[in-house]
Amino acid sequence: MVENRNATLSQTDTDSDADFGAAASFAQPSPPGGSGTGTHSQALAVLRELVGNPGADFHDGQYEAIEALVDGGRRALVVQRTGWGKSAVYFVASLLLRRRGAGPTLIVSPLLALMRDQVAAAARAGVRAVAINSANQLEWDTVREQLAADQVDVLLVSPERLTNPSFRENQLPELIRRTGLLVIDEAHCISDWGHDFRPDYRRIADLIEQLPDSVPVLATTATANSRVVHDIEEQLGAGVLTIRGALGRDSLRLGVLALPDARQRLGWLLTHLSDLPGSGIIYTLTVSAAEDTARLLAEAGHEVLSYTGRTDPADRERAEQLLKDNQVKALVATSALGMGFDKPDLGFVVHLGAPSSPVAYYQQVGRAGRGAANADVLLLPGSEDRDIWQYFATASMPSEEKAAAVLTALADAGSAVSTVALEARVDLRRTPLELLLKVLSVDGAVERVGGGWRSTGRPWVYDAERYQRIAEARVDEQDSMIIYQDTAGCRMEYITSVLDDETAHACGRCDNCAGQWFPADVAADATNAAGQTLSRAGGVLEPRLQWPSGMDRLGVPVKGKIKPPEALSEGRVLARLTDLGWGGALRTIFAAGAEDRPVDPAMLQACVQVLREWGTGDSRTAGWSGGGRPAAIVSMPSRSKPQLVESLARGISDIGRIPYLGALQLAHGGPTGSRGGNSAYRLAGVWDRVVVGPELEAALGSIQGQSVMLIDDLADSRWTLTVAGRALRQAGAGAVLPLVLAQAG
Incomplete structure (x- = not known):
């Protein structure tokens, strides 16, 4: 009982x-x-x-x-x-x-x-x-x-x-x-x-x-x-x-401010961050958003730091202490700063984008007002929130097909297999693979031993009903967050009632109970500054340095480090798909079912600006990453966005007065597999399937040994670019400098 x-x-x-x-x-x-x-x-x-x-x-x-x-x-x-x-x-x-x-x-x-x-x-x-x-x-x-x-x-x-x-x-x-x-x-x-x-x-x-x-x-x-x-x-x-x-928090004053876009939301922060009480946390839904927001606020003179899953552990600990000591106004953080962070006098929590559930939201806003009579909590929801929720919801759940593949691979191995070696046997990236192995381990189907993982031989059945229930619960939670944003009733009462608090009651303090307590104006200069940050283009595209382990099992004769004469050079990308600025326009271009069109003139000009900065170089990298100004442009063959890629290549050719030599060719039916697989399978799916055709090879002969710019629309694993760069270098090109519109993740 x-x-x-x-x-x-x-x-x-x-x-x-x-x-x-x-x-x-x-x-x-x-x-x-x-x-x-x-x-x-x-x-x-x-x-x-x-x-x-x-x-x-x-x-x-x-x-x-x-x-x-x-x-x-x-x-x-x-x-x-x-x-x-x-x-x-x-x-x-x-x-x-x-x-x-x-x-x-x-x-x-x-x-x-x-x-x-x-x-x-x-x-x-x-x-x-x-x-x-x-x-x-x-x-x-x-x-x-x-x-x-x-x-x-x-x-x-x-x-x-x-x-x-x-x-x-x-x-x-x-x-x-x-x-x-x-x-x-x-x-x-x-x-x-x-x-x-x-x-x-x-x-x-x-x-x-x-x-x-x-x-x-x-x-x-x-x-x-x-x-x-x-x-x-x-x-x-x-x-x-x-x-x-009772779960109600008498010290918290909740509010929601709906603004039309990221430019306005960032502008509001620039305008009013100094007015928020004490020091606090600004939560974002993605790493890119945290880093972009922290950079914008710091450039405007605010004492802030970003805090994400990519932050070095020592830097995380330092950032936590600086916030506790009130040496910074705010940490701009993802959910990496969540359960357990304790600062009794935390004065505010602001969300740029809503968490996917009332439970997660209550957990995060609970960082504020623990040792003070008053703290402010404000949600600035974004139109892109649902897309981000869907991505993370599906990324964490195991699939029956992948689970069966892991179990078969371990059973066939007959002995312990390391996670790295398992990547050459199952097309799953490291993080979801490790998550799936843990699920199977808890269920008794596999066990972790010295040397890796092995099958226990116990029967295992995919509990589709259970995972479906969880997925449906996630959707219900997301809907609840939308209701929270739109409700005309007390916000604290709604959140605590969703958590089944029988004592839930009107707080008398939130914006719906006591009237809007926060200013809604956004200064024009702040909006312009936010717009400039969001329109800022360009990021480094790191080259692959080493071939994945176990490629011989997949019929690809490479191993170890990529040899310098075959390697791709450091490149540039206009933006990540998750970025606050150009990320929005790029997400539209690469959305499922989106029509292939020539590159937008504004996007082309943004790419040109990226190239200008790349050519000039900075304190960290040499101009054109040490390879010199490219003598020619080559584009990747694209089955989904051929107009987009060719128009981008020709547009840069015309503006930069760099000859466009044409596109590489697809061989053996072109790349196989789909985005999201692990490195070994992604490489196997593109190996020898992107080649230099006779006409392009002849054209490359005229610039023997000089740098070539390689243009593509979307980089995910970067193995397609790596294989294409290797083919160009073997055909006589010098440094191969990739320029890509978007990078996944």
Whole structure:
């Protein structure tokens, strides 16, 4: 039987999970009958010691959860708003259990930023906490020694560690034997209905089953609707105590401002960023948007930094600290800065584009106003949001065809196969391949061992119904975000009601309750500056330097580094498809079913500007990347956009007065395969299928050894360009300088 207790919170948000502050700021009456119990007095003393406040007391529900874990040895689920003090529950429970002779607490925590904050906060409070994750491998031996010497109160591990064969075989059994408390942080991730498809988290259900019934288990999350709650309860097992509180955030003032395009949205930021309270986070949906926005704001004199999945880990940590210290006005971030980042006085969160679900949105806006009475939250939705949502939704889900191919490849191998070697056997890129292997591993069909992955031989059936349910849930979540933008009712009430908060009510503070609290004007000079940034063209197109591994299995006789006499030179691209500026026009050109047309004059002029800057060079690269001004232009053969490519090549030829020699030719039916495959299969699909024809070879003879510009419409894997460049160089061309309209990703 599952017991569910709802706790209504009346306090304002003046706390920080990682600093245990939710319980520290207000002295509340003790639970009825609780003050006299030994456990309660011990817990209260520990809490006050942790937070350094002799007047601290528990929020409603905190002691109830601690008592269930410490005295009852129960399994509990705590669903409480961000900043309520969930970490206070498991740190107090951990110390009480340790004092009673229990082993260390094992916390499964999803993000490095969260681990850093929790370890630091624990150390300040005298809790001996250590972490094992991908960022501190040099410390692992020390951590193992501390565990062996019983000098650790709390061990934090990432869910990915649970799939590591060495960890599972060598460390996990002993941890399970000694664990005094298991904590699953951000527990919505263990549910199919959570906002992130993370197969590593599904390992935790196996971990729970291995624990003795006497070991208490705590799952915590701030973002779970009833469907997620029920799923988590089932995975925790029988007798779960669920403590669910109100999710409304009294400190947040929500608003939505619909502007016509990216130019206006960026113009609004330029106009009003300085007016936003304190320091904060500006969220974008893509890496390119974060980088472009940060550059625009920095050039206008604002102290901002970008923070994305491409940011170096050391730079991420530095950026987080600068924001915490109020040394920057904002971090312009993707969802890479999310769960676990803790800055109690964060003054604002602005979204350039809407997240794909109310759960994700609530999670991100929850970074603000945790230790302050007021914080501003503003959403600037974009017309391109749905396209971006669809891309990420489909990218994370495994397909039956690809799963079957992986299982067949591993079964045929008969022994362990590394991920790199598997790419030569299955047409999947590295990230989706690794995701699929984790899914199959959790389902017991494959296992990770020394040397790679191998088949277990167990039967596996693609659960099409399950994945269809998840896909449909994603669509429902996306629709909910559109409703949130358009609603005339209270925005906080809508968000919390979608999360099935029974106490959801009008906040009296959002733009619909109290009137528009934010200015809607955009200064003309800001709009012009944003327009200039968005019209800025040009990016570096890096050449491939090494052939993929295992090409001999696919009949392609290459390996190792690409030889300099066959290599493509560094090139230029007008824009990425995900860029805020030219990306929009390019997405239209390459949309499914879009008509092939000659290049737009404005786009041609933008390409000419890219070439001017390329020819001049800068502090980082030599003019024309060291190859000199091209003596001729050659275009790629295109089956989908022949007018576009040829008109671009001829237009540049006329403007630059560089002779156009014609196009390469397709051989053997042309390239095979489709975009999105891995490097090995993409290369095999174009090998010897783009060639120099007799007429072009004769024309190249007149410029023997001189540079050639190679023009194409869209670069994805870059293997087609690499093969074409190799063919041109073998035909006598010098450096081959690619110019491409768009780059995928």
